Amino acid sequence: MxxxxxxxxxxxxxxxxxxxxxxxxxxxxxxxxxxxxxxxxxxAPPSAPPAAPEPAPPVAPGLLLPDEPQLRRNLEVLTAAYGARPEDVARFAIHQAARHVRAWQTAHAREGR
Missing domain, CATH: 1.10.10 (Arc Repressor Mutant, subunit A)
Structure with missing residues (x-):
């Protein structure tokens, strides 16, 4: 050497x-x-302390859902269709539903003028 x-x-x-x-x-x-x-x-210089684990991202309130058979089947269908993790499918579904509700609210607010 x-x-x-x-x-x-x-x-x-x-x-x-x-x-x-x-x-x-x-x-x-x-x-x-x-x-x-x-x-x-x-x-030798002292070893660096071990890195602290990254904090977990905050959890959105109300996302712990009861384990209902129909909800589980629906989640499995969407997970298989999109080839994604259950949490990603749930996130996508929530965003899509909220987008449609916002559009409905906007349309009704214009009618109310």
Missing amino acids: AALSRATRRVVVAHLTDCGMSPAEISAELGVSRDTVRRDLAD
Whole structure:
């Protein structure tokens, strides 16, 4: 193995340690002494904290529906027809229904003038 810079070696040593290798195994792998591996570990910068999980998107109110047999069959039909996930089909159906209601409301508001 070609000689690594000290900075690069420290990163490699830290990674191999994280992978579960002992200092003896790392020294044999990299061709350096165990003392060098121990110094690299002692001088290594602290590990970055694990990334916090992304928060779940907020849930729209009222979308937990009772599991009714007809609702399930209708959802299965739409899911199969569109080749989409149930939540995507439900989202699409809600948007379509709302679009038609808005159009109806707009038409009735014009008639009321």
